Amino acid sequence: xxxxxxxxxxxxxxxxxxxxxxxxxxxxxxxxxxxxxxxxxxxxxxxxxxxxxxxxxxxxxxxxxxxxxxxxxxxxxxxxxxxxxxxxxxxxxxxxxxxxxxxxxxxxxxxxxxxxxxxxxxxxxxxxxxxxxxxxxxxxxxxxxxxxxxxx
DNA sequence: GCCAACGTTGGC
DNA sequence: GCCAACGTTGGC
Numbered sequence: 001x002x003x004x005x006x007x008x009x010x011x012x013x014x015x016x017x018x019x020x021x022x023x024x025x026x027x028x029x030x031x032x033x034x035x036x037x038x039x040x041x042x043x044x045x046x047x048x049x050x051x052x053x054x055x056x057x058x059x060x061x062x063x064x065x066x067x068x069x070x071x072x073x074x075x076x077x078x079x080x081x082x083x084x085x086x087x088x089x090x091x092x093x094x095x096x097x098x099x100x101x102x103x104x105x106x107x108x109x110x111x112x113x114x115x116x117x118x119x120x121x122x123x124x125x126x127x128x129x130x131x132x133x134x135x136x137x138x139x140x141x142x143x144x145x146x147x148x149x150x151x152x
Numbered sequence: 153g154c155c156a157a158c159g160t161t162g163g164c
Numbered sequence: 165g166c167c168a169a170c171g172t173t174g175g176c
């Protein structure tokens with residue numbers, strides 16, 4: 001049982017979009033970074049939980065939680081030339097990119113902002129507070145998970 | 153919109 | 165295998 005942080009631009013896919021999805025489930029497609037892919041493909045398991053993080057928007061930070069409801073499987077959007085995440089180098093017989101299904105878990109009553117996360121010395125280990133970190137999927141430790149919940 | 157930080161590409 | 169050039173991310 002592990003914890004993760006899922007980054008998404010709300011203009012692209014927000015936590016509201018997740019809540020409005022059928023069964024409140026979506027497939028987390030479009031990850032095109034090898035380190036983030038490896039986290040998903042090699043370590044994510046059904047039952048893992050995650051923070052939903054809104055990036056590149058007016059209120060940057062953690063807005064809620066999700067849980068993982070599928071094993072990793074090939075990201076089929078990489079095979080679709082019409083998809084914006086199309087990658088001709090991902091071969092269906094040897095897929096390069098993977099995804100998992102996640103379901104809505106909770107909406108926080110407010111955004112726990114990146115600024116607050118950075119200001120909390122107990123969260124200095126969180127990758128998302130590190131300068132220049134662009135990973136869209138990052139692991140979260142148990143203590144980090146608990147501390148963020150205590151800030152809600 | 154700016155720009156720093158980072159990842160990827162490709163020439164050599 | 166090096167590394168400059170380029171494209172992207174994402175905070176501000």
